[in-house]
Amino acid sequence: MLKLNFMSLKLISKDLKLLFVATLFFGAANGIFMASFNNYLADVHGLDATARGWLELPRELPGFLIIFVSWALLALMRESKMAAVAMALSAAGAIGLGFAADNIVWLVTFVSIWSLGDHIIFAVQDAIGLQLSKEGASGRRLGQLGGARNLGVISGVGLMYGIARLIGDRYDLFYLIAGITTAIALVAYLGIKTGKGETRSRRIVLKKRYTIYYAVSALFGVRKQIFLAFGGWVLVKIHGVDVSTIALLYFIASVLGVVFRPLLGDVIDWFGERLVLALDEILLILICLAYAFAGDIFSSTAAIYVLYGAFILDSVLFALRIARNTYLKKIAETPADITPTIAMGITVDHLVAMSLPVLSGYIWSSFGFRWVFILAAVIGLAGFFVCLRIRVPSKAV
Numbered sequence: 001m002l003k004l005n006f007m008s009l010k011l012i013s014k015d016l017k018l019l020f021v022a023t024l025f026f027g028a029a030n031g032i033f034m035a036s037f038n039n040y041l042a043d044v045h046g047l048d049a050t051a052r053g054w055l056e057l058p059r060e061l062p063g064f065l066i067i068f069v070s071w072a073l074l075a076l077m078r079e080s081k082m083a084a085v086a087m088a089l090s091a092a093g094a095i096g097l098g099f100a101a102d103n104i105v106w107l108v109t110f111v112s113i114w115s116l117g118d119h120i121i122f123a124v125q126d127a128i129g130l131q132l133s134k135e136g137a138s139g140r141r142l143g144q145l146g147g148a149r150n151l152g153v154i155s156g157v158g159l160m161y162g163i164a165r166l167i168g169d170r171y172d173l174f175y176l177i178a179g180i181t182t183a184i185a186l187v188a189y190l191g192i193k194t195g196k197g198e199t200r201s202r203r204i205v206l207k208k209r210y211t212i213y214y215a216v217s218a219l220f221g222v223r224k225q226i227f228l229a230f231g232g233w234v235l236v237k238i239h240g241v242d243v244s245t246i247a248l249l250y251f252i253a254s255v256l257g258v259v260f261r262p263l264l265g266d267v268i269d270w271f272g273e274r275l276v277l278a279l280d281e282i283l284l285i286l287i288c289l290a291y292a293f294a295g296d297i298f299s300s301t302a303a304i305y306v307l308y309g310a311f312i313l314d315s316v317l318f319a320l321r322i323a324r325n326t327y328l329k330k331i332a333e334t335p336a337d338i339t340p341t342i343a344m345g346i347t348v349d350h351l352v353a354m355s356l357p358v359l360s361g362y363i364w365s366s367f368g369f370r371w372v373f374i375l376a377a378v379i380g381l382a383g384f385f386v387c388l389r390i391r392v393p394s395k396a397v
Contacts, residue, residue: 053361143265
């Protein structure tokens with residue numbers, strides 16, 4: 001499978017090799033960050049569910065502003081250089097969290113710096129991958145990059161797991177490693193030369209033809225926040241799962257992702273974005289119901305394994321977010337629209353991402369955690385019908 005999906009290094013360009021390297025090393029950093037973050041907030045800063053929800057406001061603010069940030073950066077540089085800027089910010093944020101976030105002000109500051117870098121890379125990584133993909137094989141290319149990212153997550157989370165088991169939860173060491181691997185990704189992005197001679201957009205793009213794309217982006221914002229902010233929070237706060245176990249779950253999901261992410265990219269090319277994204281919403285509904293009711297339906301031992309399964313499945317299915325960008329490539333009026341429209345999509349999804357966690361934290365504290373996931377399931381049902389409205393021009397199929 002790997003041999004089929006990851007081409008021989010002799011057959012791919014230098015730019016693509018560097019993109020794989022950058023994706024691999026930032027995947028390691030991102031895996032460390034995501035696998036440790038909820039435990040870090042609970043153990044080091046003692047946040048409760050309400051405070052955890054409020055932290056999402058500054059963490060997601062860079063995503064809301066990314067349309068303006070990307071517009072300003074695109075006026076100065078290509079996407080690959082924007083990716084290098086993103087890596088510099090993420091490295092600074094990781095090091096700050098590990099060594100200087102000794103109060104809530106610095107916590108918010110360094111989380112925001114990390115987040116700004118993270119959101120810039122979200123705005124450009126698929127655009128770079130699409131530039132390096134063949135016609136009709138965009139899903140495969142982005143799936144391959146997703147597989148490389150998962151290899152990085154495996155390495156980073158595996159290292160974090162080993163450190164946690166041997167010497168304990170050393171968050172300073174975790175984030176130092178994240179900073180170093182991000183710096184390596186920065187160097188790789190600086191070497192990428194793709195896009196020279198092509199027209200790039202120097203304006204903000206907001207067009208009626210991309211309405212469904214914006215709607216799908218908002219749905220991804222729901223999914224992302226429920227999973228990142230409260231999926232892991234259920235495991236940590238309700239079931240007392242420690243950081244090494246969370247790291248192990250990310251490790252398992254990433255191993256599966258190495259195989260399934262390239263395959264899911266092919267599935268998008270074969271069956272189209274409409275079917276794939278609609279099915280994703282159905283699976284999301286089932287995952288939300290598992291988080292809400294596993295403890296009521298199953299024994300305590302069985303329930304925790306059901307939740308582990310839901311956590312892993314949701315992590316693997318995150319790969320399907322690439323479908324919205326392959327859809328965008330098919331409907332784009334011009335290639336110059338792609339990067340700013342991806343950025344606009346990120347801004348739209350953060351309109352949801354900035355408000356939903358605060359509301360969810362309030363619901364959790366006032367009515368219990370189950371209602372957070374019931375709300376998410378209802379939104380997922382609405383999202384299913386939105387995805388059924390996706391249409392691709394016949395010439396792009």
